[in-house]
Amino acid sequence: MxxxxxxxxxxxxxxxxxxxxxxxxxxxxxxxxxxxxxxxxxxxxxxxxxxxxxxxxxxxxxxxxxxxxxxxxxxxxxxxxxxxxxxxxxxxxxxxxxxxxxxxxxxxxxxxxxxxxxxxxxxxxxxxxxxxxxxxxxxxxxxxxGIYIKKPYTVIPDRAYLVEDKKYFSGLNPLVNKRTLNTIEVTHLSMNIETNQIGMLLCTAFSQTAVSSDVREFMVKAKQLAHSHIKAFVDLLLKDDIQAPMAADYSVTASHIPPFSDKLMMFHNSLMIAAGIGNYATAFSASQRTDLAIKYEKLSSESALLAKSGADIMVNNRWMEKPPSTADRKQLSQERE
The missing domain is CATH 1.20.1260.10 (Ferritin, core subunit, four-helix bundle)
Incomplete structure (x- = not known):
């Protein structure tokens, strides 16, 4: 058995x-x-x-x-x-x-x-x-x-096509015209615009309600980064005359009274950044144009640096819980000496 x-x-x-x-x-x-x-x-x-x-x-x-x-x-x-x-x-x-x-x-x-x-x-x-x-x-x-953020619509192909040339993957060579975005790439660009829009509004709210000046400054930086990433994705779509998905009339009030602790807001932001990096990794692997892959790699690095600065704030304020760890065999051995 x-x-x-x-x-x-x-x-x-x-x-x-x-x-x-x-x-x-x-x-x-x-x-x-x-x-x-x-x-x-x-x-x-x-x-x-x-x-x-x-x-x-x-x-x-x-x-x-x-x-x-x-x-x-x-x-x-x-x-x-x-x-x-x-x-x-x-x-x-x-x-x-x-x-x-x-x-x-x-x-x-x-x-x-x-x-x-x-x-x-x-x-x-x-x-x-x-x-x-x-x-x-x-x-x-x-x-x-009528406030669901829909992905862009595209023309339905008349039949199935094969990739005929390696230029299909080109995106960095200035001497080669870039092909238009395919539907897989448009989907990921659109999804990342949406998630950054939600993240940017969250950071706006957190920046005006956080108690700690360090947390407020961090949230402003996070908001600015989300805005720059949205612009990067929108520009890629507009170059192919594709309308970028736009958020509905979402709003944050002018309240300065915090509904959440700074600890919770920092954790929430770290969760959103981690999810965003995961989304970028998925988009990287699915995008077949080299310029898109490199763009996602660059934006992921920027997000990782932001996450590190946020983690430092959490550690300094004793807000970060340590995940369960494996045994330190070297330390255990030294304790026996």
Whole structure:
């Protein structure tokens, strides 16, 4: 009879730890959204997303207790101010949930593929199914309201074509005309415009409500970087006379009262940067023009440098939790001497 161990490997340990932090943060953000949202239909979706994040957090907590693993510190009521005035428009909150659902789907899928323990695989599958439902109902309402950011439309080809020349991949040689973007490349450029638009508005809100001057300055830099990346992607589309996707009338109020702790805002920003770098890596591998690949590599480097400066702020303020680590065998050996 096969012995299916229930001892966690590094995959179970790392994915459970990461997902607990992410859901703990989401509970705080969505709880605040529930206090400020005005539109009833949007409120229902926020409430659904909040219930999902809360349930996920509780189920993850039970797994940690059952496995006798220490629970991450994560976030609590100390990281949220429910009395803070409205900071985001209802439409932004709805689009935010869509973007976070996309990040959640990518994270849960990757986590599911990494683990082997049956109960944890079942749990992650449930998380993924719940997130897909949130994505579906959010997309439906955004479409109904006419504020869903659609990808550009392209001409339908009359037949299938083969790549006839290696010039198809050229993008750097000034003596060779660049081919027009293909639909795969347009899709990734559009998606990265969308995610940066959400990130830029988040940084705008965080920059005007953060308590620490270091955090405020960091959020301004993050906002400026997101703006420059949006411009880079839009320019690439416009060169081929392709209309770039534009955000709806999302807005941030003029409030300076922070609904979230600086710790939570910095963690949230680091999560968005990590997701953005992941999106760039996917776009890099899917883009067949060399200039696009190099562009994604450059923008990824800029994002990584920003992430490093953010991590330094978090470490200096004792806001960054250390992921579970492997044993330091050298240190253990020295302790025996």
């Amino acid at each position: 096969t012995n299916h161990t229930t001892e966690w490997s590094c995959a179970e340990t790392s994915t459970l730890w990461t997902l607990y932090l992410n859901n703990s943060m989401s509970v705080c953000v969505l709880r605040y959204f529930l206090e400020t949202v005005e539109d009833q239909q949007i409120r229902e979706i926020i409430a659904k997303a909040y219930d999902v994040a809360s349930t996920n957090e509780s189920e993850l907590k039970a797994v940690f207790w059952k496995g006798k693993h220490p629970l991450p510190i994560a976030f609590s009521e100390n990281d949220i101010n429910l009395k803070a005035p409205r900071l985001f428009s209802d439409e932004f909150q709805l689009s935010y949930i869509l973007q976070m659902a996309k990040i959640g789907m990518a994270t849960y899928s990757a986590s599911l593929s990494a683990v082997f323990i049956k109960d944890i695989r079942t749990l992650f599958t449930t998380f993924l199914e719940r997130t897909i439902e949130i994505l579906d109902i959010t997309t439906d309402l955004l479409l109904e309201r």
